[in-house]
Amino acid sequence: MPKLSELGLGKETLDTVDFDTMPKQGGRVPLLQPGHDFTFQFPADLGPNADYWDTFQYEGKTYVSLVLTNLKVVQAPKRFEDRVGEEIKWRANNMRMERKRGDTTVSFSTADYLIKEIGGVAKLQAKPTNQLYIQELSKLAGKAFIAKTVWNWRCDKKRPAMFVQEDGSASMVEGAGEGSVTTDDGQQVQAGCGNRYSFFKAETRALAAERDEQSGQPTGIYKEVILCTKAECGARLYANFDLENFRPVVK
Ligand SMILES: [Zn+2]
Secondary structure, three states, X not given: OOOHHHOOOOOOOOOOOOHHHOOOHHHOOOOOOOOOEEEEEOOOOOOOOOOOEEEEEEOOXXXXXXXXXXXXXXXXXXHHHHHOOOEEXXXXXXXXXXXXEOOEEEEEOHHHHHHHHHOOOOOOOXXXXXXXXXXXXXXXXXXXXXXXXXXXXXXXXXXXXXXXXXXXXXXXXXXXXXXXXXXXXXXXXXXXXXOEEEOOOHHHHHHHEEEOOOOOOEEEEEOOEEEOOOOOOOEEEEOEEEEEEEEEOOO
């Protein structure tokens, strides 16, 4: 190695570096904290040719998804004001889910709620097509709305689970037979146990609550990673982000 004096460095300059514009390392932005109302804005173009539409099959039927990577946060609770201006990932589809209505159970999709509550559509035609859903959802382009952030965790039976090792790292665990799945490279590993954790349950919130190191009191912040509490499982689970309770912004 030459000495510094031998490198012959002159006074030429490199391009300007602006640390203020440096992205976070690893590229992982924390999820918006759950249980709070934020105001969001849809992208300006949600037309049929925009790059946000996808389909999936479930029990022989085709559904459409609106897959956003740029849902803009336009207003946040005071504690999370640093998130305003961020663009987040969120997806919504038109597959119906059972929901309680008094003593009965009814089925509506997230898309139904968006079209009614944010789009102001009073009635959807009988036997709506996927095209109609795309058409109605497209009209939400540029619109702002309020929604509550929610998280849930799934210990997926169909996917390899990650388990915390003695050194603190997390990895897959080999295992054959019941409760195992095959990875892409043909390895038999332990899958999740099928347990689900909803943010609406007090036990889940207690499990995910970050606590003050000194007082042990909850800080009001939730951790994205929890360990499955089902006996003999203990898989490491990442939170899934979702939105609900959609409301228009009242001006
Ligand atoms: Zn589990």
